[in-house]
Amino acid sequence: MSKWKWASAGVIAALLLTMNIMLFGREETTAVEAPRLKTAGSLERNFIKEWNVTGFAQSKNTFDVHYNPTLGAIKEIQVSEGETVTSGQTIASYENNDIEKELRSLKRDKEAADVKSNHYSSEITNWQSELSSFDEDKDSADTKVMIQKQLADAELEVDLAEKESSVLFDEILEVEKKLDELSIKSPVDGVVTEVNGSDSGKPIVEIVGQGNYEILAEVNGTIAGIVKTGDEVQFTTPAAKKKLTGTVQSVMPSKKDQQFIISIIAQDQSALTEGQKANIVIPEMLSANAVSVSQKAVINNDGKQYVYTIDKNKLYKVEVSTGLKQNGVVEIKKGLKKGEAVVMNPSKVFVSGEPAFQLK
Structure with missing residues (x-):
């Protein structure tokens, strides 16, 4: 009977040794795979909102x-x-x-x-x-x-x-x-836009000359408060194959209540014709030079937001305050500086201070 006890004990010992070897092997494998941890540096960027308005080209001649x-x-x-x-x-x-x-x-x-x-x-x-x-x-x-x-x-x-x-x-x-x-x-090359009789009290002929076009767009007070004279904006026309650039010349009240007329001078006059429609993009700066990271780097835990940073091969959990979000990027108002390395695949099971190479 005693002989069978010793045999059983030997089998159990062999099983324990095998399990230890397997666990040790798994830890070694984890240590090798850990460097595959994805990181990226926090960057400065501008958060901009784009307002789209419609205008029409009109010659100043x-x-x-x-x-x-x-x-x-x-x-x-x-x-x-x-x-x-x-x-x-x-x-x-x-x-x-x-x-x-x-x-x-x-x-x-x-x-x-x-x-x-x-x-x-x-x-x-x-x-x-x-x-x-x-x-x-x-x-x-x-x-x-x-x-x-x-x-x-x-x-x-x-x-x-x-x-x-x-x-x-x-x-x-x-x-x-x-x-x-x-x-x-005719004083110029152009297009006849109006013909009247001599007794109408109006010009008998009105001609709009070619070139020197401005784009006029009627906007509300919100957009009028964003733009100012000298601002650069981009616009497209049905005939243009690329975005064109213009400069805001004036922002004046419209005849309509609470409406304003924006005048834009196009840099490329050849791209416009009288009455041509233009789709204008007016940028609004929401936050300039803001520290930002990918939204994938931010985790929520207990109602707070965190990112994991790596410093000297150690992982640190940092609480952050976030702001604007655009195109998968989030503004970090507090908690990070430009250039800090953050983990792109964080997990709630990570432990702050843990060696980075131990992460799975």
Whole structure:
């Protein structure tokens, strides 16, 4: 019987030894796997809220063409709303019969003076030919005198006709200038946005020039209190393939109660057209240069929040005060400094002061 007791005791001892070896082996394995513990440094970052508002592009180059009654009545408006015009293009014209009548009369008088000049120029040619063929021996002296007189008279008539033609030419230019003023030219390349009658009291034509666009957006008081002149904002348009940048020029009260108009000048003017829609992103700084960590690093325990830091291969449990949360990142208001290493896979079973390599 005693022999069986000793045999049983031996089996039990062998089992205990085997268990100890297994436990020891597991601890050794844990020590090897522990360095796989994930850590990351706490960083400074800005927490920003983005407000999205809608605006529309509007050119600051707006030109109004007004009716001038001293030039006569409007004869014709040659453009329509929405039409694209070029600088110098005739967009409307006045009717002034007196100026047109005067121009016709001057042109007739100049034409008569030119005909007279041409006639006497031919006479000069003829008399010069007669004089060159004059025979002093055969022809009488009186004939020569007569030829010379006719030549002199023709030269005088040509001179008078040319002077008259020159004066009439200058007068025609002046009247044509007046007539040209009856044609209203577009001052810029742009788009016709308004066409009115001469008796409407409004500009007969309004043109919005290309370029120098501003984006106008109506916002509430909250957003108006966020932005200020000189702030940089980003916006997109349906035609743009990337985000564009603009600068806030002004924030002014709107005609609507508690509403404001924000004016933004785009850096890239070529990206805008009149009336184009723009989606504007206005940033609001909620917290600048705030110490932050991944939300995965923070654990809740007994109504408090903690992170685990590692210092000199030891684990320390640190109570923290959190704030804003954005995109999986949380602001640490108190308890951490920038650059401290925090554990990314913390557990409530971790013990503060424990060697880091013992963690599972």
